[in-house]
Amino acid sequence: MKAVHFGAGNIGRGFIGHMLSASDYEVCFVARNPKKIAMLQKRQEYPITLANADQDTTIVNNVTAINVGEQDRVAEVIVSADLITTAVGVSA
Template identity: 45%
Template structure:
């Protein structure tokens, strides 16, 4: 599996870029200065993204591998 590193695990990094990369078949590795965020991602191994579209709202879960974030 190809890997991609995303610098920034905030709302845009996780909520948009990370999800797009994960859906394209990449294993996403996040780098961030917020240690609390990094620890939470490493512990939970996934996060939820709320997708809002006209007339439709859905929820997607981004999963991550075992190697850590």
């Protein structure tokens, strides 16, 4: 299953991306930060620290990202998605 998520900020990566990945979705973030996009494309995973008593760390995997300005690519991932989500801040 494929999911597209608009916004690769703290909520997108730390909560929604984690939940989607844990639910066996391939996650493609649509973002505007070139450094985050490059990191997600290269590693295809990232660590998060859980807000539990032990502050456990887990790896969110099966992810990638594309730039919001690449309209044709964004359209392609939307067409192939089973689910689309968003979490963008007011400045976006």
